[in-house]
Amino acid sequence: MNLTRRELRGRSPAWAFGAYAVMLGCAACSGPMQSPPAGTAPISSVSVSCAPATVAPGATSQCSATVQGGSASSSAVTWSVTAGAISSSGVFTAPPAPGQVTVKATSVQNNALSGTAAVTVAFMVAPSKHVVLMMEENQSYPTVVGNTTDWPHLNQLIGAGALATNYYADSHPSIGNYFMLTTGQLVTTDDSSTQVWNVDNIARRMLAAGVSFKVYAEGITQGYVGGDTGLYVIRHNPFAMLSDVAGNAQVANQVIQPFSQFAADMANNALPEFSYIVPNIDDDAHSGTPQAADTWLQDNVASLLAGNANFKTGGDGLLIVDFDESVDADTAYGGGHVAPVLWGPNVKADYRQMSTTVYQHESMLLTVMDALGLANSPGAAATAPAMGEFFVQQ
Secondary structure, eight states: OOOOHHHHHTSOHHHHHHHHHHHTTOGGGSSSOOOOOTTOSOEEEEEEEEESSEEOTTOEEEEEEEEEESOGGGOOEEEEESSSEEOTTOEEEOOSSOEEEEEEEEESSOTTOEEEEEEEEOOOOOOOSOEEEEEEOSOOHHHHTTOTTTOHHHHHHHHHSEEOSSEEOOOSSHHHHHHHHHHSSOOOOOTTOOOOBOOOOHHHHHHHHTOOEEEEETTOOTTOOOSOBTTBOGGGOGGGGBHHHHTOHHHHHHHEEETHHHHHHHHTTOOOSEEEEEOOTTTSSSSSOHHHHHHHHIIIIIHHHHTSGGGSTTOOOEEEEEESOOOTTOOGGGTOEEOOEEESTTBOTTEEOOSOOOEEHHHHHHHHHHHHTOOSOOGGGGTSOOOGGGBOOO
16 A cells, blocks of 8 residues: 555544554554553562571571562562572572571562562571570689589580580579579579569470479479478579469479489480479589589489480480579679580580670570470560570571
């Protein structure tokens, strides 16, 4: 069709448009306007989610992007991260150091649109169904660590396990530290107090969650929640002053056990999920010698656990040997510098604390609760740093 512009102007507008379109070689443009080809519809937003949102260094999280608007073919995104690495399918691999990483998905169709999500990279506390916490007394960090004359067995345990080098007790005298380990608060600093306290605590959380636990105390009978007797002092057993145990005879009878029951439960493979060991004051270095405390630890606790399958490779056992406070002259951070040791198949071997984090008894409470799978730690433990750096990262 060879129409001049003048001839086109004489035609009807619609006909003229169709004819002009043919002249331009665009026959598809004649008639009503068509929708854009599939995949070119505009998108409105991009959102990102990652699960889990907290991972250990080197671990992975699956991230996904949701593109709003557009069509099926406009959902493609490109991934980027501020640290670590991420695959084209959204698998994020955390960097080796803890911190917070931003994961970003950018629309391929419109790179002006993107969405982000935060992934926290943190050292994780290994879960355990066999946590054993034993307390020693009144020893300063420098008189314990490396002192193979007074503490040969404990130093062997340090070499096989992990040592917190920047850990401080919360107060002088003893009792406030024991309450911090169980309630996240000092509660009292009166060492002679035998008051039963109705405060939030780890025993309450374990009872509510059905987590089995026992207190193995040297020098008492089953269910005893009275005061000092012989070489046993109640201030070293905070569970006997918590209303959830001391105020319920049935619970006390089940939970409070003479120390001899510890070996029996070990032999019968009946160790509870959480065991709290209270040596008498001659065997915890309070009144006796460090050498005697060290020997008691080895003969009555460490050697038994070393032969238990839960504390061998493939098991989940965790032994913690902690000190309530340093010597009275050491008041750093309230209770002075002490030397807690962690040991078990999921604890880093021969590990010395690498971070500069200051840990205290509230951190130990949080760590124990994390290991037991108990959330919402009470008191100061809720905001204390967890001691995940001492555990092998899965």
